[in-house]
Amino acid sequence: MCATYIRCAAERHLGRESMGTLMQATLPACREELLARYAGSVQTVYLDPPFNTGKRFEMKVRIGEKGYRTGAPSMSLPAYDDRWPDRDAYLSMMRETLTLARDLLKKEGTIFLHIDCRMHAHMRLLMDEVFGESNFLNEIIWSYQSGGRARTYFPRKHDVILFYAKSRSYYFNIKAVPIARSEARSNHMKRSVDEDGRVYRSIISAGKEYRYYDDEPAYPGDVWDDVSHLQQKDPQRTGYDTQKPVRLLERIISCSTQEGDLVCDLFSGSGTTAVAAANLGRRFLCVDQSPLAIAVAGKRLSQTTNGRPMGVCYDVEAPCGEDDCFVEAEVFPAITSYTVHLMNYDSVEAREAGITGLDAVDQWSAGFVQGDMYRSCVASVRTVGTPALCSTMEMPVCAGEPCIMIVDIWGNRRFYLPKRRY
Ligand SMILES: C[S@@+](CC[C@H](N)C(=O)[O-])C[C@H]1O[C@@H](n2cnc3c(N)ncnc32)[C@H](O)[C@@H]1O
Numbered sequence: 091m092c093a094t095y096i097r098c099a100a101e102r103h104l105g106r107e108s109m110g111t112l113m114q115a116t117l118p119a120c121r122e123e124l125l126a127r128y129a130g131s132v133q134t135v136y137l138d139p140p141f142n143t144g145k146r147f148e149m150k151v152r153i154g155e156k157g158y159r160t161g162a163p164s165m166s167l168p169a170y171d172d173r174w175p176d177r178d179a180y181l182s183m184m185r186e187t188l189t190l191a192r193d194l195l196k197k198e199g200t201i202f203l204h205i206d207c208r209m210h211a212h213m214r215l216l217m218d219e220v221f222g223e224s225n226f227l228n229e230i231i232w233s234y235q236s237g238g239r240a241r242t243y244f245p246r247k248h249d250v251i252l253f254y255a256k257s258r259s260y261y262f263n264i265k266a267v268p269i270a271r272s273e274a275r276s277n278h279m280k281r282s283v284d285e286d287g288r289v290y291r292s293i294i295s296a297g298k299e300y301r302y303y304d305d306e307p308a309y310p311g312d313v314w315d316d317v318s319h320l321q322q323k324d325p326q327r328t329g330y331d332t333q334k335p336v337r338l339l340e341r342i343i344s345c346s347t348q349e350g351d352l353v354c355d356l357f358s359g360s361g362t363t364a365v366a367a368a369n370l371g372r373r374f375l376c377v378d379q380s381p382l383a384i385a386v387a388g389k390r391l392s393q394t395t396n397g398r399p400m401g402v403c404y405d406v407e408a409p410c411g412e413d414d415c416f417v418e419a420e421v422f423p424a425i426t427s428y429t430v431h432l433m434n435y436d437s438v439e440a441r442e443a444g445i446t447g448l449d450a451v452d453q454w455s456a457g458f459v460q461g462d463m464y465r466s467c468v469a470s471v472r473t474v475g476t477p478a479l480c481s482t483m484e485m486p487v488c489a490g491e492p493c494i495m496i497v498d499i500w501g502n503r504r505f506y507l508p509k510r511r512y
Contacts, residue, residue, distance in 0.1 A: 093506035110374030154449030158477030268307030339366035361387020381501035458490030
């Protein structure tokens with residue numbers, strides 16, 4: 091019943107049309123490929139890079155069904171390393187990334203660079219250098235309540251998002267991001283009712299009356315204090331350190347793109363940009379060096395169908411050590427469908443961590459392989475709502491050889507031909 095390991099160079103998951111691509115690669119390594127495929131075709135880039143914090147970041151993963159039901163067992167795995175030999179090494183990585191982002195953008199495109207007080211001044215100068223001072227649009231302050239309580243200086247409660255255009259013919263639509271008109275902001279104004287019964291606040295300045303109707307939307311300024319940071323118990327939380335809220339990305343994407351446009355994130359982490367883009371009907375190109383990041387992003391996307399089937403392409407380096415895996419899976423062909431069973435999974439990582447059987451599997455799917463392209467038809471993903479994996483799945487007959495793909499809790503993606511039962 092032992093399944094045969096195979097390599098697949100590309101993956102396509104569910105959905106007939108692909109909404110986007112998740113690419114696992116380090117930026118210098120995929121630069122040429124990105125330029126060859128996407129130069130001049132991206133409408134908006136969002137970048138949330140490492141901030142030169144000198145820290146290592148982790149992801150908390152839940153183990154098996156019990157881990158999802160109760161939160162334990164779980165373990166922390168390395169997600170990414172934000173330690174740099176010196177500031178120049180960091181700045182040189184950022185200069186290369188910003189140059190790549192500029193070359194990927196369309197003429198009408200814009201870029202949002204998320205940064206904190208550590209590197210903000212350097213990034214402002216670097217953005218001026220790469221995009222041109224005259225293409226600066228905003229320095230957005232994202233102000234939040236969470237974070238530490240410093241006593242030797244004021245607590246640091248904001249990030250900065252630098253917003254630049256690629257050229258003067260950029261696209262921007264503030265009307266796409268209305269916000270509630272706040273009582274607090276308008277209660278210094280005189281409240282009146284007009285001849286049609288509509289309530290408005292007014293203020294007279296330089297002899298001119300300005301009216302703000304209560305039933306008309308207001309729009310954000312460059313200080314955003316209405317998007318909260320993810321709280322400890324927020325259901326959006328994936329366990330990936332430094333995850334940003336979907337609402338923040340939805341605001342950025344809504345005002346800077348239109349339906350069908352391509353949004354790019356070159357440090358995509360847990361996939362917040364991909365989720366927000368998919369929610370809004372935009373296509374996405376998300377890159378991250380971490381297999382865990384790609385696994386968690388894929389998992390979030392599999393739950394973000396928004397009423398339509400979501401296709402996702404993956405471009406992932408194959409993990410090493412596959413020869414040491416032992417997978418038991420079988421497929422029963424029938425006339426119009428196949429039934430696939432996954433019985434056991436054992437890998438070097440699982441053995442070292444003392445995790446047995448399907449507890450080491452976080453997601454699996456069944457589909458078909460043609461050449462080196464895998465297309466999934468059905469998938470089972472552990473979530474808090476559905477902690478148990480289906481060990482048996484049925485799929486329609488399609489072209490190619492029946493194949494399964496396993497994503498383990500370390501984010502490794504592996505493909506196997508299940509044993510055929512006639
Ligand atoms: C601050 S996190 C992004 C968090 C993300 N915005 C979210 O909401 O989850 C930065 C990400 O950049 C990735 N990264 C760092 N250096 C990279 C590189 N050279 N190439 C690709 N990804 C990189 C890290 O793996 C990490 O996931």
